[in-house]
Amino acid sequence: MDKEKEDVNSHQVEKTEDMEDSMETYARIMAEHKPNPRGPGYIKLYALSGLIFLCSTMNGFDSSLMGSINALPNYTSYFNLPENGNASTGIVFAIFQVGQMSGALFIWMTDWYGRTxxxxxxxxxxxxxxxMTSLAPNLPTFIGGRFLLSFFATCAHTAAPLYLVEIAPPAYRGTIAGMYxxxxxxxxxxxxxxxxxxHKYLAHHDNLDWRIPLWLQLVCPAIVCIFIKFFPESPRxxxxxxxxxxxxxxxxxxxxNSDTAHPLVQLQMREMVANLDTQHVASWKDLFDxxxxxxxxxxxxxxxxNIAFSWFGQFSGNNIISYYLPIMLNGIGIxxxxxxxxxxxxxxxxxxxxxxxxxxxHDVVGRRKMLMATTAGMVACLSIVAGCxxxxTNYGNKxxxxxxxVFIxxxxATFACGFTPMQPIYPAEVVSNKMRAKAMGTFKLTAGAAGFLNTFVGPVALSNIGYWFYVFFVFWDVFxxxxxxxxxxxxxxxxxxELDAIFEAKNPRKASVEAVKARKRLVQETSNAA
Incomplete structure (x- = not known):
């Protein structure tokens, strides 16, 4: 047993030493041979990333689309849905989270046949x-189509940030992947x-006011579908x-930028090969392992x-806006x-x-500082919202x-600044290469569970406890x-x-903060020497 502990400790020491050497090498490269971020290679990378970003539009499109058409009389009357919602309305929304959680179970396949x-x-x-949804003649078909839509959308927009995290250069990973x-x-x-x-121009044209927006869900995925196989695979x-x-x-x-002798390429290749898992070949059996x-x-x-951040990204109070804003607008006469x-x-x-x-x-200030600052801002905003x-509610003060x-x-805006760029990125950064595909599946399962809870618990809580729901999120955001x-x-x-060695430390959080400080000193010393 003592021999095993000695081997583990020896391995951790070697990893730490390798990380320090790698950090010093990277600092020198960035000080003396920093690639031009406006060079031809980087411009191509930005264009490539821009098309991958379209995968992210699918979730935003669907959530806003369903929230909007649910207010259209033609839509609700066609499917015989009540204006104020019931179980049928709830399942139309919630089926998206069910499809999302189902799709997350298959993200491991990116390790089998590739990200693209x-x-x-x-x-x-x-x-x-x-x-299928655009042509749906009845509600069951519409719900079935939404399940499939969510299932396949999850496959695309879970693999997309994973791909961006792995192909983006370290210095700009937060910016490029965070833009996703x-x-x-x-x-x-x-x-x-x-x-x-x-709604404004086609409300009287035989359901076109809600059918056409459904058809428009084709646009972004169709563009990605046409071009994605012209792109390179993830180097990792x-x-x-x-x-x-x-x-x-x-x-x-x-x-x-096509410099075959650039030391940054040699460093990254050396690190990737050193962290290669040669003992495992991805297969369908991975679903259960x-x-x-x-x-x-x-x-x-x-x-x-990974789990904590995926939950925080869905359950920090951001959900209450979707439900409570219309009520507040009604309250002030809108x-x-x-x-x-x-x-x-x-x-x-x-x-x-x-x-x-x-x-x-996030690439300038850092992930931790940004997340702490914006979370503190969210606490302040929600406290004011709860009081107002x-x-x-109590005095009718408009x-x-x-x-x-205003503070909603x-x-x-505060949530979007801190959490939105990092929602699919930070959970992918903190896991190792061999964990990444399954961890992203876990991320989607957790986010889906949080979204499902929001869908059903949020409206009930708002109708029963009103502004105390804000108070709950004030304390939750403090946590x-x-x-x-x-x-x-x-x-x-x-x-x-390099993050692999960080996580081998006794206190990974402390090790990462100290490593950032050490890197700053190295960069400064190298710059002064130059």
Missing amino acids: WHIFFGCLGVCLATI NTFYNVGSVFATSAVYAC WLVAKDRHAEAEAILIKYHA LRVLVESRSSRYRLML KDTDTKLVLNIVYAVVGWVSSIIGSRL AAGY TASTVSI FMFG ELGFIYFLFVETKGFTLE
């Missing part, structure tokens, strides 16, 4: 499911604008398949962060459907701009109601802030392989 194929099949399935989830708001704006226009997946030359060629082209997620202390710590749709568009645009800013700040909502709406918008401070690991600027 999984994105392709996911987008193709979304196109077929969209046709900001396109949730693009989908939301697209859907809400489409419903607004169709290629290394795992013993296709080292192809992986190196991708790094040379996209990370070093989850040992990789819990096989060691570091694996369990990584999984804990009852016009067109006006509410316009405000939804404005909210989505504000969220998109904030999330774009946040995606860059209480003033409106000024308080207006202020609460501010809360949404999140403490959790992030004490346990979250900083991932900014590290290669995915």
